[in-house]
Amino acid sequence: MDERARRLHTVLGDSGRSVFALDPAVRHINHGSYGASPRVTLEYQAQLKAALDANPMRWFETLPPRHAAVRDELAQFLRVPSSTLAWVPNASAASTVVFSSLELDAGDEVIVTDHAYGAVAQGVTRLVERRGAHVVTVGVPLSAGEEQTRALILDAVTPRTRVVMLDQISSATARRFPVDAVADALADTGILLVIDGAHGLGLLEDPVVSGDHVVWFGNLHKYACGPRGAAVLAARGDVAQRLWPAIDSWGAAEPFPQRFDLQGSLDSTAFLSAAHAIRTMATAFGGWSPIREHSAVLGRYGADLLITALGPISDDDPAIDVGMPVAQQPLVRLPRGAAHDGRSARSLKDAFAEDGFEVGVSTFGGRGYVRISAHAYSEAEDFEAFAERAPRIIADTVAAHSPAR
Numbered sequence: 001m002d003e004r005a006r007r008l009h010t011v012l013g014d015s016g017r018s019v020f021a022l023d024p025a026v027r028h029i030n031h032g033s034y035g036a037s038p039r040v041t042l043e044y045q046a047q048l049k050a051a052l053d054a055n056p057m058r059w060f061e062t063l064p065p066r067h068a069a070v071r072d073e074l075a076q077f078l079r080v081p082s083s084t085l086a087w088v089p090n091a092s093a094a095s096t097v098v099f100s101s102l103e104l105d106a107g108d109e110v111i112v113t114d115h116a117y118g119a120v121a122q123g124v125t126r127l128v129e130r131r132g133a134h135v136v137t138v139g140v141p142l143s144a145g146e147e148q149t150r151a152l153i154l155d156a157v158t159p160r161t162r163v164v165m166l167d168q169i170s171s172a173t174a175r176r177f178p179v180d181a182v183a184d185a186l187a188d189t190g191i192l193l194v195i196d197g198a199h200g201l202g203l204l205e206d207p208v209v210s211g212d213h214v215v216w217f218g219n220l221h222k223y224a225c226g227p228r229g230a231a232v233l234a235a236r237g238d239v240a241q242r243l244w245p246a247i248d249s250w251g252a253a254e255p256f257p258q259r260f261d262l263q264g265s266l267d268s269t270a271f272l273s274a275a276h277a278i279r280t281m282a283t284a285f286g287g288w289s290p291i292r293e294h295s296a297v298l299g300r301y302g303a304d305l306l307i308t309a310l311g312p313i314s315d316d317d318p319a320i321d322v323g324m325p326v327a328q329q330p331l332v333r334l335p336r337g338a339a340h341d342g343r344s345a346r347s348l349k350d351a352f353a354e355d356g357f358e359v360g361v362s363t364f365g366g367r368g369y370v371r372i373s374a375h376a377y378s379e380a381e382d383f384e385a386f387a388e389r390a391p392r393i394i395a396d397t398v399a400a401h402s403p404a405r
């Protein structure tokens with residue numbers, strides 16, 4: 001690999017890694033799960049927390065205008081009007097907001113795919129079934145391209161469909177979904193399109209999908225590097241005005257998005273620090289494009305190394321055809337028997353962690369996958385070390401859990 005691509009440097013010549021508070025003894029190749037924040041943003045958040053604790057009364061009394069200023073900055077980054085953007089603590093909360101605000105009748109249908117984030121899908125099912133409506137899960141092959149995926153989703157629409165929910169980038173399978181094409185197709189139907197953009201925010205240059213019947217949400221703590229506890233939900237018009245925060249509080253009488261500013265005594269310093277994180281990253285690395293490009297190059301490099309390394313212990317090809325892949329978060333197929341269910345995925349993830357690697361392991365359709373993530377702090381050595389160690393760790397974990405023992 002080209003020497004210059006091996007690690008990203010800041011505009012001042014420091015290593016990308018030095019910007020983050022991550023433990024240098026660990027190889028962090030799972031940014032996709034909980035993200036990581038610049039050190040200076042964490043310090044900024046600590047200052048905000050100190051101000052909160054120094055005078056809690058003043059803090060909460062003066063919160064709405066500070067939320068508004070951050071919302072304006074985030075809106076600029078996301079290329080949407082700030083009047084369409086509300087603070088939610090995380091993507092799960094955003095989903096709860098949407099599905100608890102919906103009016104559904106018995107027999108109505110909500111379409112999701114089999115790639116939906118498990119915890120979100122569980123919550124959606126509970127809220128939908130409470131109203132006598134039900135969830136229709138569409139199976140989408142990992143290899144399905146844009147047109148096939150769009151067709152599979154639209155074919156599932158019936159006169160009872162009220163909502164379609166899609167991941168912009170799925171978690172376990174790290175693939176994109178054709179959210180713009182589905183939004184276009186549903187535009188005049190009155191069916192609400194809910195887009196889980198948990199991974200899209202920051203990773204994609206222009207992630208928010210807008211429309212009169214579209215709700216989009218994304219986590220600020222994943223690719224955008226904000227502290228955990230901050231996400232945004234984007235909606236406009238009547239759809240927006242029918243949404244209330246999951247924590248009903250004093251803001252309830254306000255319009256959207258202001259009614260989301262006060263969610264009881266919830267600490268919003270993560271949200272207030274999110275714009276700082278986005279600004280810090282852009283300043284440190286000369287914009288977001290170099291970060292996205294670096295992590296795409298390293299993601300592909302890491303996947304290629306791992307595919308080659310797993311070849312000798314695999315009975316089929318570790319390289320899989322992912323329909324709409326994400327270069328910064330590639331997926332590699334594990335040998336049969338590894339991570340074939342939730343429990344064995346957990347064991348393998350723990351075994352990687354014991355060896356000093358934090359990496360995503362998932363199960364889809366009875367097969368195990370490794371999802372690697374690259375970001376501004378990732379270095380070629382992280383993926384080289386992982387590719388060198390992974391076959392042994394996988395083989396040992398599979399052997400330890402095989403029925404013969």
Ligand SMILES: Cc1ncc(COP(=O)(O)O)c(C=O)c1O
Binds near residue numbers: 032091093117196198
């Ligand atoms: C696609 C997707 N949606 C939703 C979530 C939930 O995010 P949170 O736990 O921050 O609510 C995740 C978390 O990884 C995710 O990957």
